[in-house]
Amino acid sequence: MMPPRTIVALDLSAPIGSAAWLERGEIVAEVEWSQPPRDNRAAFDHLRALLFSDGRHPDRVDLWAVGRGPGSYSGLRIALAAIRMFAAPLARPTVGVDSGLAIADELLMRLPVDAAVVAGDARRGLAWYGRVRRTDAGDAELCGTWSLCPIGELDSKVPPAGCGASAEWSRLALAAGLSAVDGRWWPEDLVPRARHLARRAEMLGRDGGPLPPANPIYLQPPVAGVADARSGAPEA
């Protein structure tokens, strides 16, 4: 496959949705919006604007990237269905990129730390989290896997001299009893910006290897208390 020149990325894993159009290495258009749970009107309104304005058209897209979480399961599924359908008519490839790494990219742009934790409320008294480190290139790399922990233990996952970040900080802080006063947590919501997904997708496409599938990351089994042998969800 030729390295992709035009990439569209979409993330619906968090309360703020994001989509971006990357062309020849530059982000030429980007939209963000607030989305109530299960209401995707705004997402499609913004996608129409992104895909059909200023000479842009879906036929020009070489690669479609989607945020695969962790995050809102409904959001992940809507984004996946949409991206697969946008790509289908010209049989263009799709790729899944971890939304959590987009949050980490955003944090590392703002803060000179080398290690961090990205986290979110996983409901049922649990939090999801992933430890990341800064690579030589300056972007974030996941250390291990995305995992679950009791929400009360989340604060202990932040590395020494590191920082924690979330796309829904205020909600998580309340649920987990976290404080940003000592600088251990970034004190506002960090959006998993689609521009980071697009850049990561570009790198994956440039490698020429098989692209990671556009599958959502499900950390919880589909039925509370019952392991899901089928989904292949990462270990908690």
Next chain:
Amino acid sequence: MALMLGIETSCDETAAAVVETGGRIRSNVIYSQIVHHAPYGGVVPEVAARLHAERLPDLIEEALRRAAVEWGDLAGVAVTSGPGLATSLLVGVAAGKALALRLGRPLWSVHHLMGHLESVFHDPAATVEDRVARGVVLLVSGGHTCMVRVGGGSEPQLIGTTLDDAAGEALDKAARILGLGYPGGPAMEAAAREGNPTAMEFPRGGMEEGDLPPGSGLRPDLCFSFSGLKTSLLYRHREAVRCGRVLRVADWAASYQEAVVDALALRVRRAVEEVRPAFLGLGGGVARNERLRGRIAEEAARAGCRCLVAPPELCTDNGAMIAAAALAGRGTIADPPEALEIRPNWPLRG
């Protein structure tokens, strides 16, 4: 000739189809999730939603391949926007919106039961005249049980509904009590073939005025209730086991199925006497039940009207009925497509 893509994800079947104007089905692809829900004894919404997201895009492509049509050949996209499981509907509606946007084609919103209603007109015996004739249609599935009056130049009108369980749900629950597995409907029917339907007497679920929601406008004698029937089976079966009585599962299944079918047929008879239709229709997943098909045919013959039954392949949830419903005008165009919202509790009008 226009080609419509139909998408259906309201419950535990992931489905897509391509249908021509006039109703010819070019492809009808269904992925049944039953094997994934069976360990839980019923449909698990989160399992269903995950499977819809995983399977639907490939299924849509397969529907186009089997229909031998290109994306640009589609004149529109039709999708079930309700009623159904919210998280499942979201997947189908998102796919429909994205395709409509991508292709620049209209997006049709279709009520799930209008799809089942449309499938009745795919009975090989159906004629063009039937589409405008006055009819009574019984729609029975695992999630719905209702009677609809159609024709006469007006919109389909709900004239009877269940106030608790759907008929298919009642059969599923009975199968679980009797240890027949999931899905219960086919298992009950298979067991019932070897049993005596008069071995036991079960209630037929009579309704009274006060049982209906205020302002429903429905007649209680045309409405259904299956929760008492299920409870009756549960307690009688439990008592029989406790007393060590010899149980013949086939007799339990036959007697219970007879009560379900009888309760449905009794309301249908009343509706037919009231409406005096030109035809009596039957659709939905439970319409595959041979005993029910036979009883509805008997009721039609008794009333001297035609009987139209959905073909077996269109009884379970499928995309063809959704596309065909849109082509037949049983839906509305979402304009713009992105404005379409799911309606998990979308009622039929009485």
